[in-house]
Amino acid sequence: MSCCCGKENENAKEMQVDFEKLAPIVSKYKGTKGTLISVLQEVQEIYNYLPMEVLDYIAGEIGVKPAKVYGVATFYTQFRLDAVGKHIIMLCQGTACHVNGSKAIEEAVCDELNIKEGETTEDNLFTLENVACLGCCSLSPVMMIDGETYGNLTPDKARKIIREIKENESKGV
Numbered sequence: 564m565s566c567c568c569g570k571e572n573e574n575a576k577e578m579q580v581d582f583e584k585l586a587p588i589v590s591k592y593k594g595t596k597g598t599l600i601s602v603l604q605e606v607q608e609i610y611n612y613l614p615m616e617v618l619d620y621i622a623g624e625i626g627v628k629p630a631k632v633y634g635v636a637t638f639y640t641q642f643r644l645d646a647v648g649k650h651i652i653m654l655c656q657g658t659a660c661h662v663n664g665s666k667a668i669e670e671a672v673c674d675e676l677n678i679k680e681g682e683t684t685e686d687n688l689f690t691l692e693n694v695a696c697l698g699c700c701s702l703s704p705v706m707m708i709d710g711e712t713y714g715n716l717t718p719d720k721a722r723k724i725i726r727e728i729k730e731n732e733s734k735g736v
């Protein structure tokens with residue numbers, strides 16, 4: 564899938580975009596200048612990323628040129644243009660974590676989820692991202708899932724953590 568800015572969106576998965584969810588945001592910000600970042604933040608909260616068709620829709624609805632909307636969405640790192648899973652696994656590849664075996668953790672996580680780094684699982688449950696230092700090097704190797712930090716990882720421990728999340732998902736917890 565490619566967007567108007569020419570960027571290939573390789574990880575995007577086919578998903579239905581429910582435009583009805585956007586109505587409250589549009590009515591809240593329509594006609595108010597200087598609110599584009601707030602609009603995009605709220606839109607991203609709904610979808611977990613910014614689908615291209617939504618950016619087009621938002622531009623039309625709030626009266627901002629599409630190029631400006633894309634410009635803001637691509638400029639700020641807080642915004643995602645690729646679909647991501649419900650649980651984002653941020654696996655630290657900083658120096659301390661690297662020295663303490665983060666590559667083996669990555670291999671275990673990739674194997675457990677059957678994806679490569681940067682990809683999202685078929686069921687849209689997990690996205691794996693390598694990141695730089697998470698700021699808790701004394702716990703290395705470290706990963707963060709949904710804002711929770713898991714340290715002193717071993718490949719088995721990482722697999723167990725992921726299996727527990729999968730299990731909770733299957734129970735609807």
Ligand code: FES
Binds near residue numbers: 657660704
């Ligand atoms: S290097 Fe991984 S937390 Fe600092």
